[in-house]
Amino acid sequence: xxxxxxxxxxxxxxxxxxxxxxxxxxxxxxxxxxxxxxxxxxxxxxxxxxxxxxxxxxxxxxxxxxxxxxxxxxxxxxxxxxxxxxxxxxxxxxxxxxxxxxxxxxxxxxxxxxxxxxxxxxxxxxxxxxxxxxxxxxxxxxxxxxxxxxxxxxxxxxxxxxxxxxxxxxxxxxxxxxxxxxxxxxxxxxxxxxxxxxxxxxxxxxxxxxxxxxxxxxxxxxxxxxxxxxxxxxxxxxxxxxxxxxxxxxxxxxxxxxxxxxxxxxxxxxxxxxxxxxxxxxxxxxxxxxxxxxxxxxxxxxxxxxxxxxxxxxxxxxxxxxxxxxxxxxxxxxxxxxxxxxxxxxxxxxxxxxxxxxxxxxxxxxxxxxxxxxxxxxxxxxxxxxxxx
Ligand code: APR
Ligand code: PHB
Numbered sequence: 540x541x542x543x544x545x546x547x548x549x550x551x552x553x554x555x556x557x558x559x560x561x562x563x564x565x566x567x568x569x570x571x572x573x574x575x576x577x578x579x580x581x582x583x584x585x586x587x588x589x590x591x592x593x594x595x596x597x598x599x600x601x602x603x604x605x606x607x608x609x610x611x612x613x614x615x616x617x618x619x620x621x622x623x624x625x626x627x628x629x630x631x632x633x634x635x636x637x638x639x640x641x642x643x644x645x646x647x648x649x650x651x652x653x654x655x656x657x658x659x660x661x662x663x664x665x666x667x668x669x670x671x672x673x674x675x676x677x678x679x680x681x682x683x684x685x686x687x688x689x690x691x692x693x694x695x696x697x698x699x700x701x702x703x704x705x706x707x708x709x710x711x712x713x714x715x716x717x718x719x720x721x722x723x724x725x726x727x728x729x730x731x732x733x734x735x736x737x738x739x740x741x742x743x744x745x746x747x748x749x750x751x752x753x754x755x756x757x758x759x760x761x762x763x764x765x766x767x768x769x770x771x772x773x774x775x776x777x778x779x780x781x782x783x784x785x786x787x788x789x790x791x792x793x794x795x796x797x798x799x800x801x802x803x804x805x806x807x808x809x810x811x812x813x814x815x816x817x818x819x820x821x822x823x824x825x826x827x828x829x830x831x832x833x834x835x836x837x838x839x840x841x842x843x844x845x846x847x848x849x850x851x852x853x854x855x856x857x858x859x860x861x862x863x864x865x866x867x868x869x870x871x872x873x874x875x876x877x878x879x880x881x882x883x884x885x886x887x888x889x890x891x892x893x894x895x896x897x898x899x900x901x902x903x904x905x906x907x908x909x910x911x912x913x914x915x916x917x918x919x920x921x922x923x924x925x926x927x928x
Contacts, residue, residue, distance in 0.1 A: 552823030552840040553696030554647035558598040569658040583640035586834035588925030591841035608638035617740040630917035633924035671817035698824040707816040719806035724763040727800040747784035806830040813867040829881035880922040
């Protein structure tokens with residue numbers, strides 16, 4: 540087999556890149572380790588920056604998100620019994636769209652079906668070969684048969700646990716990591732959201748977040764021990780703890796119900812440099828991870844996809860490799876800024892084990908500054924709606 544770009548990983552990064560490249564007349568093949576059903580069974584965050592919404596529109600895959608997504612022009616931050624709102628449109632010309640990432644992935648798969656592009660599911664033993672040559676190829680096993688795809692380029696969109704990052708030699712890679720000493724216990728419930736905007740809460744019992752997917756599908760999180768297990772939490776225990784972490788006025792209107800999903804996510808900041816090695820380009824979680832506090836996971840993958848799409852389009856249309864040569868530095872410049880915001884917001888809103896009284900005072904002072912300062916809120920808003928590409 541031969542194609543122009545092999546995309547390793549059929550998550551949102553790989554699918555969005557494939558859709559954009561198709562619009563530019565560039566052929567792709569996607570190799571996905573899991574089944575489509577498994578990929579679409581993943582529950583992920585649900586806040587889309589303006590940049591990602593724009594890319595979905597550019598890819599022609601924005602119809603459902605426009606019809607079903609919720610435009611949010613602000614968010615609420617609760618602390619110390621108080622709650623204030625950051626108005627995005629007061630400080631930026633942008634809003635965010637609340638639309639589940641699972642739905643983004645579903646829409647992208649449907650769009651890939653419509654263009655008849657090739658996706659290999661449940662592949663095994665993917666190996667990226669000769670990435671540092673002009674003739675890379677990808678070997679893999681499908682249905683017990685060894686296969687090979689020769690290509691011009693490989694896009695490593697296979698997430699944190701994929702093979703792409705590790706294809707870059709260890710003596711070439713530089714990795715940066717911070718593992719947070721707590722996790723997020725999240726539930727999905729078929730109940731009306733407690734508020735029409737998100738509520739991020741820093742309580743003296745720990746962090747909580749009230750989010751949603753639609754008018755009858757709510758998503759809630761509470762900070763838990765990094766070693767905790769979702770099985771340790773009955774629904775009732777979760778609801779009781781959540782009520783204690785949000786303002787009483789909000790807790791009084793909370794509608795509870797059985798969880799239809801309950802899981803714990805670890806919190807990690809991670810970046811690998813460079814994001815390119817020869818004809819291999821890393822995109823999304825394959826290159827970087829953020830704690831979910833700022834909802835930046837898919838949104839940072841989106842800017843990678845934008846830069847790589849533009850570089851590949853320029854190469855094939857004009858024979859100019861300048862965009863590809865600039866990719867790693869350009870992508871990393873924005874990655875590090877979103878890593879910083881996610882790290883800052885995580886430290887502001889969580890209570891780390893053993894946190895000193897002084898550190899708690901610093902959090903309260905920063906939250907009071909954010910509440911009272913238009914300039915601080917402008918900085919928050921600009922980061923939350925998404926830094927420019
Ligand atoms: N071969 C083929 N596919 C692989 C391999 C492999 N060796 N390893 C992993 N994969 C697949 C996974 O099964 C997954 O479907 O790559 C895909 C990677 O998808 P994500 O982990 O979702 O990463 P990405 O597409 O970069 O998405 C970035 O979006 O999913 C949200 O918030 C999430 O931060 C994440 C963001
Ligand atoms: C979610 O709805 O899952 C969500 C929203 C905002 C975040 C994180 C997760 O910051």
